[in-house]
Amino acid sequence: MRVDVVGITEFRLPDDVPLELDAEGPEALAEFAGRACYESWSKPNPATATNAGYLRHVIEVGHLSVLEHAQVTVYIRGISRSLTHELIRHRHFSYSQLSQRHIPEGEYVVPEPVASDPELAAQFTAATEQAHAAYEELMTQIESKLAQVDSTARRKRARQAAQTLLPGARSTDIVVSGNLRAWRQFIAVHGTDQADDEIRELAVVLLQRLREVAGNAFGDFEISTLPDGREIASSALVTEG
Ligand SMILES: Cc1cc2nc3c(=O)[nH]c(=O)nc-3n(C[C@H](O)[C@H](O)[C@H](O)COP(=O)(O)OP(=O)(O)OC[C@H]3O[C@@H](n4cnc5c(N)ncnc54)[C@H](O)[C@@H]3O)c2cc1C
Secondary structure: OEEEEEEEOOOOOOOOOOOOOOOOHHHHHHHHHHHHOOOOOOOOOHHHOOHHHHHHHHHHHOOHHHHHHOEEEEEEEEEEHHHHHHHOOOOOOEEEEOOOOOOOOOOEOOOHHHHOOHHHHHHHHHHHHHHHHHHHHHHHHHHHHOOOOOHHHHHHHHHHHHHHHOOOOEEEEEEEEEEHHHHHHHHHHHOOOOOOHHHHHHHHHHHHHHHHHHHHHHOOEEEEEOOOOOEEEEEOOOOOO
């Protein structure tokens, strides 16, 4: 899988607000929103004088709504449609997903316990090839049945119906936008040992990318490696999920 950050919130400090910040973008906006609640522009407490310290405090006391102002958009490629079915259950994100009807060609994502076993991988490939052959065959038959329909509409309807035969392992791409609080919740829920391997891997990769653009909002999260080599992401401070 590949995850790229393609959009982040820009922050603009009003010229009449006497606030000095050591961060920018999403992190600065979250701190600004928190300080705006009390007009606490001066920073008498050293523990919260930095953006890292301030956001850690916000997370510790659960003042998480300030994290909702800042948004990050990612472009996720090469994940299975089974995974996106779970991903889109999260109601605070916005999504734009590759149309399987318009882009019918594609790869399959081989799940980890299968990928590392040559025999299982061969079985898996044979099953996906069989499913794809059935898809092609059904599409051809539907198209000939709809011979009287206009050719573009015919192809669309045939693909729409035939794609129902394609396996959940089919690779897909999706653009996802969410605020920092929603991203934190997603990582907390899916970064654990209990989550499916693919979505857990996604949660860990997302944490790495989000840290690159808003690290202070994820400063309490840690990535650790289990004895079997799988990585998990967790935070001792996350109280919701
Ligand atoms: C290990 C695991 C196994 C799962 N297994 C299944 C399964 O077998 N079947 C299945 O259908 N799903 C399953 N799910 C999906 C799960 O039930 C959720 O739909 C999914 O994780 C989205 O999380 P959410 O609903 O908490 O959060 P989001 O939609 O991301 O919302 C975030 C938070 O906002 C709040 N919130 C959002 N909407 C409401 C609302 N309407 N009312 C009150 N509070 C709200 C809640 O606090 C929620 O946690 C599983 C998830 C996990 C992590």
